[in-house]
Amino acid sequence: MPDVDVVIAGAGPNGLMLACELALAGVQPVVLDRLPGPSAEPKANGLVGQVVRQLEMRGLYRRFSGAASAPEPLLTWMFSGMHMPLAGLADNPMYAMMIAQPTLVRLLLERSAELGVEVRWGHGVEDLADGPDGVRVTVAGPQGGVTLDARYLVGADGGRSTVRKLVGIPFPGHTSDTVSRLAHVAVPDELRTADGGLEVPGYGRLPFGHTRLDHGGIIFADLGQGNPMLGTIEFGPEDDVDDAEPLTLSELRRSARRVLGVDVPIGAPRGDGPPALRRIAGQNTRQAERYRCGHVLLLGDAAHVHSAMGGPGLNLGLQDAMNLGWKLAATVRGGAPPGLLDTYQTERYPVGRRVMMQTMAQTALFSPGPEIGSLRELFAELLTLPDVARHMAGLLAGSDVRYDVGDQHPLSGHLVPDLQLDDGRRVAELLHSARSLLIAEADPAVGSVDVVRAGIPGGPAAMLIRPDGYVAWATDDPTHPGVEAALARWVNRCFVTGR
Known part of the structure; x- marks a missing residue:
């Protein structure tokens, strides 16, 4: 007999959402995470797309967002920093819920505890052996190594997934020649604008969101979390980037000056941390060749990584979890129709492929050069056309892939x-x-x-x-x-x- 039906490696949003889905279906998983406790590092800042409605289907939208009513579709969104009007769009699939990732993890932990899910912090998968009836998982923990026999193992352990590497699933894709930097910062109050922008001396108004310029891109966003976020995107190799060294505000200032041509008055963020302070040298866009190998499955970033532009990550990963949860539970309970678990791959792989396509397109449209500037001008015109906006909304929300049912x-x-x-x-x-x-x-x-x-x-x-x-x-x-x-x-x- 197995020790547990399902082991989930990774107690991030995707792993915890899967755990909740399994528990609702009568299967109690064990969740492992190498960290000693929930990470306070700011990563994603919200949910965008169909997953917002799916959270409402679990009774979680109002609980997590604090909203008094059902979610409403967005009136506008962006593609590569270009605004896309959505007001009046019939069956608009674009929804949003602004929530910091540490807060989302805390709320999902509360929900999983209510459902009886066991989360073991400080426990990481070290090895695995897949057999005919299940998978043996070797785990490193605070008191030494332990072995768990499980019916299934799900790797929800991020883009550098140990589970994916151990099971030998290739992770092909592309690494873009970009350097992105992002940090919470303090800015002078007198330079803030009423519409969420920033007046930069010597440059002018920097609007909320993404701004593309001849020498790269810059991001300014105040999400109401105490300190605004400032980010830069530069194209081409940078000889002075040592990715082994953490990002500093001085480095971010130099990058912002290269992009804008003037100094941006930023200081260390105020209040308690930890603030965002990260650099990505070379953006990976990769997808696992398959999402399942025997009794091992991949979920979220372990299955696919891509640019964060447009905020598609949690929409994709949490929908993976909701697609997989009920299918895996039915399989474990022995009541699944033939081939049900295989539909996780056939349904979710094309959706991941679409997200990789559109995020790489957004990155390309953000690159420097007069030709790209002209292309953006044309693309901005196209985004105002209702049929184009409808198509793009479906693409960004993840609703344009129809499952073969x-x-x-x-x-x-x-x-x-x-x-x-x-x-x-x-x-x-x-x-x-x-x-x-x-x-x-x-x-x-x-x-x-x-x-x-x-x-x-x-x-x-x-x-x-x-x-x-x-x-x-x-x-x-x-x-x-x-x-x-x-x-x-x-x-x-x-x-x-x-x-």
């Missing part, structure tokens, strides 16, 4: 719209338990899935929604043809009650 209804394969049933309930509220959900006004005479007997005003006669919020099957026919086949493909033995 074996059903041709227009809703099938997409995240379920924000629907309200004829009895007043919202579909998002019915997915808190992370179970498959069948909505039908008439009784479809099945007993292997949560059934909500209600009508969908303006929608199909019936639909089957997977635990991750994606529509697996829908029909406009009140006799519900195909429901048995859809249940066999996606649900199988998941015995729950009607509501």
Whole structure:
């Protein structure tokens, strides 16, 4: 017998989200992390895209954001620093929730503790041996080495994933010739502008967000966390960069002067830390050749790394977790339809590929040169066209990849719209338990899935929604043809009650 059903390496947002998804499905994982406790290092600053709605489907959006109501789509977003108007866009998939990564980790730890998840800090995977019935994991801990026998091991341990390296999954891709620097800083209050920008003496107004210039790019953002963030992006090799040495504010000042041509008045951040202070010399864009090898799976940055421009990282990784969680739980419990776990690769790999494509495109559009300047001018015009904005919103939100669920209804394969049933309930509220959900006004005479007997005003006669919020099957026919086949493909033995 295995010691544990699932071991998760990495207690970052993706690993903890997966742990919560597994626990909701009745599988208690063990989460390992090499760090002695949660990292306070500022990394991501928020969530952008479909994952915001998915958090609402778990009852976590309002809890995590403090908002009093459901999320609202964005009126505008950016692509390579160019603003893209989204107001009035039908079925706008772009949502945002500003939250610092350490805060998100703390909240996910609280949620995982409520669900009974065990997190072992100071424990890191040292070796593994995959066998016919599971994987043996060698773990280094504060009291020495231990061995865990598990049904499955999930590597959620970042871009330098030990799990990925141990299992031998290649990580091909590209390293761009760029140097990025980012830090929390203090700036004189009198230079701050009412719209979130900064008046730089000798240069003029530096707006909120990304600004591309002839000698690189600069980022200024006050996210209401006490100190604004200043960053630079420079292109081409820099002989004086020693990536083994930590970034200093003096180095950031020199970089900002090279980009802007003037000194930017910045000082050490005020208040308690730790502040952001990091350099990335050479941005990696890489994707694991496969997300699964036997009883070992990869999640989040262990499966894919890319530029942070546009904020796609947590949207991609947390959606990976919600896609994998219910499939892995069903497999562990023995109730999974044939091939269910394999759909994690077939569904999420193309989404990761799209994110790598669009982030590399954003980096290219940010590079120096008059030709790029003209291209940006043209691209900015295109972004104002509603059809282009709709296409780009789908690309950035991750909603433009339709899963192959074996059903041709227009809703099938997409995240379920924000629907309200004829009895007043919202579909998002019915997915808190992370179970498959069948909505039908008439009784479809099945007993292997949560059934909500209600009508969908303006929608199909019936639909089957997977635990991750994606529509697996829908029909406009009140006799519900195909429901048995859809249940066999996606649900199988998941015995729950009607509501």
